[in-house]
Amino acid sequence: MTRHSDQDRARVRAQVGSAGAILYSTWPIRTFVAVNPLGGLEHRPFEEAVELAGSLLGLRGHQPLASFRAYHADGRVTDADLDAALRRRVPELDTLAPVEFGGRVVSAVETLRTDLLHGEQPPVRPRPPRGAAEWCDALVGSDVARLVDEQVAKWCAAFCDTRQARWSMPGRDQGFYRAWRALVAADPALRRLRVAHGRFAGLPERAEDAILGALETLRVPERERRGELRGQLARTPGWASHIKWRAEHPNQAPHPADLVDLLAIRLTYEAALVDAASSAALTDGTAGLRAIIERRLAAGDGPDPGDRTARAVAVAHALGEADPGQEALDGLAEVLERLPARDGGWVWLDAYEWHYRDGLLAALDRPPPARPRRPAAQAVFCIDARSEGLRRHLEACGPYETLGFAGFYQLVIRYRALASTHDARLCPVPLTPTKMITERTVPGTEVEAARGIAAERHADALVTAFHGAKDELASPFALAEAAGWVAGPLAAAKTAAPARYARLRSRLAQRTARSVTDPTVDTPEPQEAEALVAQAERQSIRALLGRAHLPEDACEALRRRALAGGEQRLRSALDLTVEGHAARVARAWRLGYDLDEQVFWAQFALRSFGLVENFARIVLLAGHGSRTENNAYEAALDCGACGGQHGGPNARISCAMLNRPAVRAGLAQHGISIPDDTVFVAAEHDTATDQVTIFDHHAIPATHRADVQRLQADLDAAGEGLAGERHARLPGCDHPRRRSGDWAQVRPEWGLARHAAFIVGPGAMVSGLNLETRTFLHSYDHRADPDATALETILTAPGLVIQWINAQYYFSSVDPVVLGAGDKTLHNVVGDIGVLQGHAGDLQLGLPWQSVAVGDRLYHEPMRVLYIVQAPRDRVEMLIDRNDLLKHYFNGAWVALVVREGPGEPFQRRTSTGDWVPWTPAQTTNTTTSLETIA
């Protein structure tokens, strides 16, 4: 094998990087985050991206024609919707001459509509082979591609898993390719594949060299290498996307791996197998094979064989004319040519989307209702579509004003619960946290805290003991005998009475609940840092001695003795030395936000959701999360803006800052004066049960307890109302509150299914409307944001998260096999990174079918999201102008945009060419679409 230069290697790395753009990183399932699976192609228009990815992954990109026609039959899409969509697609449509036949005049729009409704389904173009193995299989009838997939999947699972296998792959610190290279020569699978072991014995040390060598064996010419690599990745999109994530997040992935490693492994197998198969069938092996491939590629697909007359005849037939005459057929064909048959699906999609959007916009087009002068409380929830329901029910309960803000409250943090060693990254995943926040025990509750910690650790030690026996060679046998007698009755109880079981367990959990804590929001002063560290050290002493009840002063005495050189055991086990202590204090100094940062954050956050005056006595800031049982996809139901985790800590930290007198003084200098009787209260909305838990009762002043109690009662009522509403939408007869704790539920809640729009505007804009939890709501008042910086953040940060969610649901619905995770009842969790369908194969992308559908019927309505912004048009246009992301979204039709300056003003729709046209509903009757005003 020839030696390769560094230049060759750099080039192949670049080619791999470019080939990898068809896939987007997939986050591990423990923090499942919705992403746009075609995010790497976002710079291309939507249809083009789908086309490109479709030719590699075999996508359709929209619902099948039969479904669209069924929607038409049900009235979900009307003739008027189709006509409007056709006019948007073919702007010159109305200038085309109508066609006359059989005594009737058929307009161009009617012709095309008839074609959409009754035309032949365009033939699906077969996907060309991707990569050498598929070509080889297609040409000589081998089965190489599948065999290579199996080997790649085997190694990927073995390498990426860090949780399941007790006996794990050796040498992973070296990286994926090197670890594989060290092991593969001994793999018995090579014998089964009938490749010589020698082929895998002298593999190059570097992954790039392996790729280059394999490409040479396969005789892939330079100009086709990127396409070849792309085709290779497209064979296992799941594993490739996950490995791409690992490469992009080296500090979160335990062992290094990147796409170069993956392709090196894949191509090494492929070169060996293709070589063997083609040598057996062809005289000159891979060279002969490549010659045939080149000829096939040069021949191309040939022109679309579509018969223009056939389409015209079909339209004429549908219009009731068997033989319209050649002239009329020519006329029809000319009209039909304006819309290639394959683009029909996009028109259907457009009509399907705007039918809903027309109804929504018509409902929003109304004078804003009067709001209470000083509301009893203001409640801020996440922009999440599920908050819409809670806000609506809460406002119906009393004089409440509700607002929406991205659930991470603009805090880009790592968060560490009391005495934990695990950092949660509580912010949108594209951001890198710069701040670290932890918890401290409220003074006077140290002993309770120590007891809670000890209880948790004892429980964990028992789990460790169980696994210690389970994951061994000799011990699992009697363990099963002993544990079965406990597990069996427990399983029966959980299945027969899930609600009672869940109640019992939560009661037990409450007894070991964590203690009362405060988040360490402020960057500590030297003495505070000292106190914080001392508190943590005292807890460590209690933990080490196993004496939770040890009082503070006794603990402190021990601590001082250790630091002074005594108590050898404490010194060595806990590093309780002067140096260790100093290092910890130095680390504590880096915690939290300083005052300036807090003031800056506070005024930015308040301006973002437009709450700068008229503060109520209580301002509730709520995060959200979902508590479900036995659900590998639980993170998909949690707060996307908090990286697929519960958002409660962010709300708590925000309230702690906004309640500080110093921060309020700083805010007053920025023109935001918060009355002294306003208290910020943190809470978390459990979207599975719609219960809202208020946190940090110890921080609520006695003067406000009654207000908070009243609010809690109304939140309970609102949650009850929303849960009842959701009950009707879930299949089966179980109430959402029963589902949450039920281990047999494959669909504990609907999550964000059916979401369709993102509304950025004042709370009054949607107040009183039943939007059926289909809209993301971000409160925004452009008068409080003259330079549009807040709007820019809203459109690019929460806006991005929403587009990712939208694309994830969209593609999981329309292409469930490739971009969805398939049937949830077959899922098999691998490591803590994802699921397999059954016993092996590719890692599944996207959401399970059960998250978007019931049986064979879709529940989610796959539509591209519509952003509705209430702000001056010029400002929005300026933001689009300076943000590539927004340009890609709106120009590429990934997202639709409608803007109005204020209530009473007309909505303006932005076209993909950047023009603004006034919005007009396709037909007036559309406005009745399931939107009703609450009295």
Place this chain on the structure above:
Amino acid sequence: MSAALLAAVALPALAALACALAPGRLGDGAGRLGAAAALLALGLTVVLGVKVVASGPVSAVVAGGDGHAAVGLFADRLSVVLLVLVLGVSAVVQLFASRYLSGDRRQRRLVAAAGLTTAAVAALVTAATLSGLVIAWLASGVGLLALLAQRADLPAARLGVRRAAAAFAVGDGALVLGAIVAWTTVGDLDLRRVTAESSHLAAEHVAVLGASVSAGAVVACLLVVAALGRSAQLPLQRWLPATLAAPTPVSAFLHAGLVNAGGFLLVRLGPIFGLSGLATHLAFVAGALTALYGTGLMLAKPDVKGGLAHSTMGQMGFMVMACALGAFAAAIFHLVAHGMYKATLFLGADAVVHNDKRRANVPRPGPSGTGWPAASRLLVAALVPAAALALALATFASTALEHSGALVLIAFAWATAAHAAWAWLGATPGRVVTGLAALVPVCMAYAALVAGANAFLAPALGEARHAASPWLALAPVAVLVAALTVRMRPAAGWAGELYVRALDAGHVAGRAARRAARGAGARPHAAALDEPSSVTA
């Protein structure tokens, strides 16, 4: 009472029939209907159980001339225990499926297949004649294939069905052959007096390859093959890990109620199985090897359900080994407890993601564990359970030792307790004495359970005349000790090779298409090539 017995077997089948015939509108009610039927049958079984304990086996048999059963069912203590297991698991699984497959049209099919399979297994454990047992055995195999074919549209599911069918063809074929040998020599067997029948069988001879062999020995060996096939034992183990492309409740039912039928077969026909030393030793070798193999592969599996499937394989090896040692009560005890354990783990398999997250978040204010030196930790972890078990055996649980084979199993119990104690000592934040003290009643309770199971089942169990010697068990124990020592120093070069072998053996791959590997097979596709001249002559 015989009506109750018949009803307990027939009820699940009736529910299945209702599901198969009912119009589609049954919906989510299908699972509840199936569960209700299984639950009702379970209730009848409990009543039956009381009667059996009080006054001996219950029969529902059409007897021949000499009181010999011609056709029918009977329930002794063994039948009752297994009926409770299979009906209980069936009820839980179907109730689970009613919500797990909510709104899914496949629910009805799944429940219908589960009901039929349940009835078949119920008939299997209560069969009064060998012919009845064989028919029920075949029916439960077919039912299992129907369950596995729920997602026959997926290639992975079809692979599982194919492999299971192939393994069952071998195993079930052996059982049918064995039954034919029995029929042709002594006629159909009455399983209510299997010990007497075994001596008749031992007295007869058949010609095998020209040699005259005891019919009993031939039947015994064939029984072992049947058990190995159904219980996924080496060398017929490949089907079990390939069955994961079926809905989770199917896996739970399979691993709790069907895969262990091999153990039941060997126990029910124990006196016949024990007629041949060759048969028992064959079973011992296969069981011991599979126990090591399955468990070893389980340790290397990166996916949850793959780990569970291989763990079942190993556990079934343990069960077959116990049968081979003649420790029938211990085998049934293991079969039942493992069934409940594994069904629960399968049904809750998706919780691993949550559990991992929760464990990552456990507060760790200081180092965990006792901090003892390894030697003393090892000593305490080994001695405390040993003392507790010895105490139990010396006092109230001495019946567990009536059978010498059972001693081997107690050794495994000790290994479990020692491993758990070792891990616990490395993780506990204190309360060492309390924890170790708590281990004593746990060990005692275990011993009491084993002794209780022995005492309860004894009247229903036969004796294996040529059981494998307990001393043989030293071989697997030696391997385990060696493996444990190796685990202490995993850096060795051949450790990597061993890992690759385990990883590959545990990986379910489709068959390599022969065409791919052998050039000649590619010929038919040569037409696809542009130029025939480039094809090798």
